Amino acid sequence: MSINGLLNDKQEKEFLENGVVVIKNFFDVEGEIRPIQKAIYQIIGLVMQRHSVSIRRDPFEGDNFDSGYLELIAINRDFGGEVYDLIKQIPSFLRLIASTRSEELFCHLRKTDVPGIGAASYGIRIDNPHEEKFRSQWHQEFLFQPQSLDGIVFWTPLLPITAEMGPVIVCSKSHKDGLRVYSKPKAYANKIGAYKIGMNDEDAVVAGYNKIAPLTSPGDLILMDFLTIHQSGFNTSLRSRWSCQSRFFNYKEETGMRIGWKASVTAGTDVEKIFPEHFTE
Secondary structure (H helix, E strand, O other), X not given: OEXXXXXXXXXXXXXXXXXXXEEOOOOOHHHHHHHHHHXXXXXXXXXXXXXXXXXXXXXXXXXXXXXXXXXXXXXXXXXXXXXXXXXXXXXXXXXXXXXXXXXXXHXXXXXXXXXXXXXXXXXXXXXXXXXXXXXXXXEOHHHHOOOOOOEEEEEEEOOOOOHHHOOOEEEOOHHHHOOOOEEOOHHHOOOOHXXXXXXXXXXXXXXXXXXXXXXXXXXXXXXXXXXXXEEOOOOOOOOOEEEEEEEEEEOOOHHHHHHOOOOOHHHOOOHHHHOHHHEOO
């Protein structure tokens, strides 16, 4: 086992070869995941209280942390946006993404002693059933998180992910082919912000790779290289898909240093100006 049992040699080789690996039971469910779930449950209740909304909720038992959420956004979708903004400020979530074990894992894989977590590069995604507007289409993380080419996405679910919920879909080995060309296609014109940007000729690009869609449970961790092509799955279930994301990067990497370790697109970084050679009409 390498680096104190955080991952074994086979997993490390798989990550380097495929640009993605799943580490089962990386986080402690009771000690690290459960406090996040409880805080989300409480925040949903407080948003209901703030807006004088009365919805019957089951008592908190762990994986039912989102009790009442779908009923809440059915009353007013903006209430969901409020929950989304609040939950990324949960202390137990911030401790999870900046955990010592995660930092050690990143430093080992990237052979660095100067790691960073990108500004505005972390949060808790809520992918609601049959909601396309905010679904993340095929992309590489680096274009939207231009801190460093030498970066890794840390993705972990807050509830058991089923096939119907739309697990993240990953193009295996795609990180080996470099940063792709992007555009703002008409197909994404109705989306907002960074979701308007798409990979140019994406269907042809992704057709060349084998795809995996891991089914994971709370405590599991998916690692993805910043150049690995992936997208959010289509949620056709009756429940929202909740997951935590953070992005570590290596300050010492040459490209990140040259461009000044930029913040994410959602923080206002104009990647079309930074990488004009990777955009087309």
